[in-house]
Amino acid sequence: GSRPSTPAVAAALPGKDVRQCLDAERRGILAGCCFVFSRCWPQATNPAEHPLWHLARRMGASCSMRFEPGVTTHVVVPPDKHDASGVPLTDKVTAAKRLGVPVVHPDWLVACKFGWVKQPEATFTLPGYTGTEHGGLSGGSSRLTALGNAAAAAAEAEREKQAVMKGAGRTGA
DSSP, X not given: OOOOSSHHHHHHSTTOOXXXXXXXXXXXXXXXXXXXXXXXXXXXXXXXXSHHHHHHHHTTOEEESSOOTTTOOEEEOOOOTTSTTSOOOOHHHHHHHHHTOOEEOTHHHHHHHHHTSOOOGGGGBTTTOOSOGGGOOTTTOXXXXXXXXXXXXXXXXXXXXXXXXXXXXXXXX
């Protein structure tokens, strides 16, 4: 069941489920952010079904298909391997640069997830960030290799949480 395992835990969290607490904390990471994605998936893909879209939403961000001045807070785009600058010159990227909206690599979202806090955009801003610095994800791959001390600590905490949940007879979080 979902009952706390000790009287101390029961007193500290009456009627609460750790999964709900973690979900609420996760939703606050990027609350108030509005993302537009550019060239992160094939055009025929439904964006709302893409893992990056889901990740942003789970951390409290809103996502849109269109760049909206005054609303869009970030443009997420992988580097263009065929352009010397590394930045795809899409309409969304051009509008973002003109208005001073951060243009970030998809790794930034993953770093926010594993750090449990909004990471500095400057570390993942294009041009400059290629996905290989800081143990990055090499162009936005789906596997985390290592994102520095904060992310490694968060990943270790996640492993510990999973072990505790497994020991309590629960699966998933």
